[in-house]
Amino acid sequence: MTRMTKILTPVAALALGLMAIVPAVAQGIDATIDVNGDGKYSYPELQTVDPSLDQNMFMVMDVNGDGLLDAAEAAAATDAGLMPIADG
Numbered sequence: 570m571t572r573m574t575k576i577l578t579p580v581a582a583l584a585l586g587l588m589a590i591v592p593a594v595a596q597g598i599d600a601t602i603d604v605n606g607d608g609k610y611s612y613p614e615l616q617t618v619d620p621s622l623d624q625n626m627f628m629v630m631d632v633n634g635d636g637l638l639d640a641a642e643a644a645a646a647t648d649a650g651l652m653p654i655a656d657g
């Protein structure tokens with residue numbers, strides 16, 4: 570039991586550290602659009618920028634289907650010309 574705890578604790582600490590780091594290094598995410606600061610664009614957040622954004626288009630951009638666009642998905646959508654965001 571004790572040994573298990575000793576192994577798990579650094580792993581848990583590493584996982585927590587990664588969770589803390591990932592949002593900070595999310596690149597290409599515009600904080601003025603990412604209103605809730607989770608490092609991803611939700612459909613409502615993008616609709617604020619472009620009310621004409623179609624939900625089907627959002628689903629195309631949301632490659633992994635989690636309902637949010639992460640930095641990689643946003644970058645891919647931008648490259649594909651799908652992102653309704655002017656490049657700053």
Ligand SMILES: [Ca+2]
Nearest residue numbers: 603605607609
């Ligand atoms: Ca967000």
Ligand SMILES: [Ca+2]
Nearest residue numbers: 631633635637
């Ligand atoms: Ca996604």
